[in-house]
Amino acid sequence: MQDTLFQELIGIRRQLHQHPELGFTEFKTSALIQEQLRAMDIPFEMVAVTGVIGTLQQGEGPEIVLRADIDALPIMEDTGLPFSSVHDRVMHACGHDLHTTILLGAARSLRERSFNGTVKLVFQPSEEGNARSPEKGKSGGQIIVESGKLNNAKAALGLHVHPLLPVGVLGYRNGEALANVSNFFIRIYGKGGHAGSLEHVIDPVLISSQVVVAAQSIISHTATVQAAVLAFTNVAISGEPSHNVIPEQVLLQGSLRALNIDTYRKIVARLENLLKGMELSFGCRIALEFTAYYPSLLNDAGIHAQLAPVHEQVFGAGQVREGAGQLIAEDFAFYSRIMPSQFYFLGAQQEGNDAFFLHHPKVSFNEDCIKPGVAFLTEGALRLLESFS
Structure with missing residues (x-):
C-alpha cells in the first residue's frame, strides 16, 4: 500500500473514532461513507436507515459480498488517545471504525483492478444490538439479509479486528465459530x-x-x-x-x-x-x-480453502491460525446462514496491550492492521470471483 493512501485511511479511521455513533443513528458515519463512494464513482443505495451498499461491477460474472459494520458502543472511552471520542459514553470499543476504513480501502483498491463480476460493499449499521431498530428485535445485519438485496451473492467475507492478536496474523475457526x-x-x-x-x-x-x-x-x-x-x-x-x-x-x-x-x-x-x-x-x-x-456464525471450510492462496500471499506461512469457538455474538451470522461465508479475526494488537479486549473502555487497536486488512479483502474478493466464475 502506498504511504499516501495509508495516511489517508488513518485519517478516515481517526475521524470515525472521534465521532462514534450508536446503532441506527450513524448519520455522520453514513454520510462520510457516501462521500467516499461518490469520490470513487461507486454507485450505492441506502438500506436499514443508515446502511450503505456500494456496487462495484465489471463485466459479467458472480456476485460476492464484503461486509463492514459501522456502529459504536455506549461506553465511556478511557484510552487517552489524542483522537478519543468527543461524545460522552459513546466509543468505538469494538473496532468498527477500522472495519469501515478497511472496506473503504478495499473499495479503492478494487477500483484499480480488473475482474468479471460484482462486489457488494456492505456498510452495515447496528451490529451491536437492536435497541433503536426500526424493525422490532432485528439488528442491521438481519434487516439487510431479509431485504433480499444480497440474494444473488455467492459468498460473503468479513473481518473483525482482534486487539490481543499480533498484527500480521489472521485467526479463524471453521464451522460454528461464534455463538x-x-x-x-x-x-x-x-x-x-x-x-x-x-x-x-x-x-x-x-x-x-x-x-x-x-x-x-x-x-x-x-x-x-x-x-x-x-x-x-x-x-x-x-x-x-x-x-x-x-x-x-x-x-x-x-x-x-x-x-x-x-x-x-x-x-x-x-x-x-x-x-x-x-x-x-x-x-x-x-x-x-x-x-x-443472533444465530451461531457458520464459517464455510470450502471458502476458507479457496482463500488459501490469499492467506499465503498476504500473511505468509504459519500466520493463519485456527482457534476455538467463542461465546460472543456477531450478526455476520445472518449472512453466513444464507450463503457460504468466512469471518476472520485480523490481528490488531497495540504494543503494550496484553489485557484489554473488545468492549473495554481502554481497548486500543494498532492501525498497521489496515494494510493487511485492505490487501486481504481485495485479494480475497478477486479470488472468490474467480472461484465462482
Whole structure:
C-alpha cells in the first residue's frame, strides 16, 4: 500500500473514532461513507436507515459480498488517545471504525483492478444490538439479509479486528465459530403482602432465587461437551424496596449463549419446562421472553480453502491460525446462514496491550492492521470471483 493512501485511511479511521455513533443513528458515519463512494464513482443505495451498499461491477460474472459494520458502543472511552471520542459514553470499543476504513480501502483498491463480476460493499449499521431498530428485535445485519438485496451473492467475507492478536496474523475457526446468543427476561408474578404473614403471600423473591439456582443445572446436564452459558445479569423487584413488604413481581434478566444451535434449542426447551414446573410448585405465574437473537456464525471450510492462496500471499506461512469457538455474538451470522461465508479475526494488537479486549473502555487497536486488512479483502474478493466464475 502506498504511504499516501495509508495516511489517508488513518485519517478516515481517526475521524470515525472521534465521532462514534450508536446503532441506527450513524448519520455522520453514513454520510462520510457516501462521500467516499461518490469520490470513487461507486454507485450505492441506502438500506436499514443508515446502511450503505456500494456496487462495484465489471463485466459479467458472480456476485460476492464484503461486509463492514459501522456502529459504536455506549461506553465511556478511557484510552487517552489524542483522537478519543468527543461524545460522552459513546466509543468505538469494538473496532468498527477500522472495519469501515478497511472496506473503504478495499473499495479503492478494487477500483484499480480488473475482474468479471460484482462486489457488494456492505456498510452495515447496528451490529451491536437492536435497541433503536426500526424493525422490532432485528439488528442491521438481519434487516439487510431479509431485504433480499444480497440474494444473488455467492459468498460473503468479513473481518473483525482482534486487539490481543499480533498484527500480521489472521485467526479463524471453521464451522460454528461464534455463538447463538439471545437476551432473556423472566418475570415472576407472585402475591405481595406483609413479611410477617407469609402464609398469605406468594413470594416472588424466594421463587426467583430458586429459578437462578435451578437454571444453572440445565447447562451442566445439557451442554456437557458444548460451550454454553446461562448468565443472570440483573434482578429487579416491583415497587419500592422495603424490609417488611413482599413485592408482587421480580424481574430476572440475562444472556443465553451456546456455540451449537441444537444445544441452544435444548437449553431453551428445558428452561421453559423448568419454569412451568416452578409455576405448579409455587402457584405463581412466570413469563419467559427472548429478545435480540443472533444465530451461531457458520464459517464455510470450502471458502476458507479457496482463500488459501490469499492467506499465503498476504500473511505468509504459519500466520493463519485456527482457534476455538467463542461465546460472543456477531450478526455476520445472518449472512453466513444464507450463503457460504468466512469471518476472520485480523490481528490488531497495540504494543503494550496484553489485557484489554473488545468492549473495554481502554481497548486500543494498532492501525498497521489496515494494510493487511485492505490487501486481504481485495485479494480475497478477486479470488472468490474467480472461484465462482
